[in-house]
Amino acid sequence: MEWINTYLSCRYEDGARGPEMFDCWGLVRDARHRHLGKRLLPSWGHVRNTEPKDFTRAYRAEAEHMEMCQAEQGAIAAVMRGHICVHVALVVDLGGRLKVLEINPKRGARCIPLHQWERDHINVIYYRDRQ
Secondary structure, three states, X not given: OOOHHHHHOOEEOOOOEOOOEEOHHHHHHHHHHHOOOOOOOOOOOXXXXXXXXXXXXXXHHHHXXXXXXXXXXXXXXXXXXXXXXXXXXXXXXXXXXXEEEEEEOOOEEEEEEHHHHHHHOOOEEEEEEOO
């Protein structure tokens, strides 16, 4: 999956939808559609990371069209603080090992092992498109 490297060189910008800059939703939206063949999710480009209530409303609107699942290729990982969604990322399978592709303002873009992601984020809900 060499395509992941194109995302690892991107910079974080709140509300960005690519191709050189993304926020967490923008990266998930672009990568799952472009490289995993999933439906293109709404942009929600007006929603900012600094507005957690709006971010959570957008998360809930999309979660209604999905189903909860275990971590799997193409799943969206939603990080929760109580009932507030604070971050999203994408689960990818690299050589039979699940990893999480994410971007955030502090660390930038990275792809880390699932166990490390889950250690760093205690309350994660995974979603996939309804079957």
